[in-house]
Amino acid sequence: EAxxxxxxxxxxxxxxxxxxxxxxxxxxxNNMYWYRxxxxxxxxxxxxxxxxxxxxxxxxxxxxxxxxPSQENxxxxxELATPSQTSVYFCASGDWxxxxxxxxQFFGPGTRLTVL
Amino acid sequence: xxxxxxxxxQVALSEEDFLTIHCNYxxxxxxxxxxxxxxxxxxxxxxxxASRDKEKGSSRGFEATYDKGTTSFHLRKASVQESDSAVYYxxxxxxxxxxxxxxxxxxxxQLIVIP
Numbered sequence: 001e002a003x004x005x006x007x008x009x010x011x012x013x014x015x016x017x018x019x020x021x022x023x024x025x026x027x028x029x030n031n032m033y034w035y036r037x038x039x040x041x042x043x044x045x046x047x048x049x050x051x052x053x054x055x056x057x058x059x060x061x062x063x064x065x066x067x068x069p070s071q072e073n074x075x076x077x078x079e080l081a082t083p084s085q086t087s088v089y090f091c092a093s094g095d096w097x098x099x100x101x102x103x104x105q106f107f108g109p110g111t112r113l114t115v116l
Numbered sequence: 117x118x119x120x121x122x123x124x125x126q127v128a129l130s131e132e133d134f135l136t137i138h139c140n141y142x143x144x145x146x147x148x149x150x151x152x153x154x155x156x157x158x159x160x161x162x163x164x165x166a167s168r169d170k171e172k173g174s175s176r177g178f179e180a181t182y183d184k185g186t187t188s189f190h191l192r193k194a195s196v197q198e199s200d201s202a203v204y205y206x207x208x209x210x211x212x213x214x215x216x217x218x219x220x221x222x223x224x225x226q227l228i229v230i231p
Contacts (some may be wrong), residue, residue, distance in 0.1 A: 004159075033218065040125075042205060043160070043221040058218070090159050104150075105219060107159030 003027060004108035006091050012114045019078040021111050023091030031094045032074040033105065034058075034066060036087040043090065049074055081115045088112050118143040120206050122222035129196050130230050137191040137225045139180070139206035147208040149173075149182055149189040150219065154203045163204075198231045 003026045013019045025032065030051050035043040045058030047066035055066040063085060065077040074093075078085055094105035123138045141149065148167040152160040164173035166182035166189065173180055178193045189206060206222040 035221075040223055042122075042223040043219075045218060045220075048218060092159075104162050104165070107161065109157070109159050 004091055004093050004106055006089075006108040006111050008111060009109065010112045012116065013078075013081045014116055015082060017081050017115075019081050019113065019115075021076040021078075021089055021091075021113070023074045023076075023108060024072050025074075025091075025093040025106075026072065027093050027095070027106065028071065029093035029095040029106075030071075032068065033092040033094070034064075034074070034076045035090045035092065036060070037090060037110070038087050046076065046089075081113075083115045086113060086115045118147065118208055118220045120208055120220055120222035122206055122225050124225045125223065126226045126228065128228045128230065131197055132195045133229075135191070135193040135196045135200075135227065137204055137206075137227070139189045139191065139222060141187050141189065141206075141208050143187075143208055143220075146184075149180075150207040150209060151178065151180060151189075151191055152205040152207060152221075154205065154224075156202075160205055165209075196227070196229045198229045201227055201229045203227070 005024050007022045033048040034046045037043050044060050046064050047058050049055050049068040052070050067075045089111045091108045092105040119142045121140045150165045151163040153163045154160040164175040166173040169184040171182045180189045180191050203224045203226050205224045207219040209219045
């Protein structure tokens, strides 16, 4: 069974502060993803990674950085948090699974971030 | 760019009603299509997928058929139960060799089933 964990589960930050959201997966998947979820927008991709040491910009990368120090860990960093970044953030991992031609993604439980 | 449109933001039904949630997509190439379900307080979870025209995906009584002609992948269930109350996301995904498996999600449809 796929296992993706996120920490913290809830976070309150102040405007201008630095926030780091962490994600760990035990599936040995190459690909990892960070999404934010907002009403009316669904899930939007912020950053993703193909493997340790790689990060790529998704659809809404402005104001966010990502770090993939190892196969298992993928962090999302808000250097200067703003109230517009108040949201629920989901991490996911996925891979091609051998003969599959698509990558199924497994999601973590989410982190609720409030920026005051 | 690739995109997914779900026309219903919320659907309210009584138990044993028939469910349809509409999903239309716009994409270059030949994407795979997915349905994900999200229960309160949890992350989205994979429901099923289809990867070629006319293929039917199904799971837990839900089903959808990939229709390249109408660019649709509508979710249906014959008889909903209160436990089906959740948010449902339609998504399209790149195949191997294209953008490494990233998914494009629709806005989601909240299903409320009244007992």
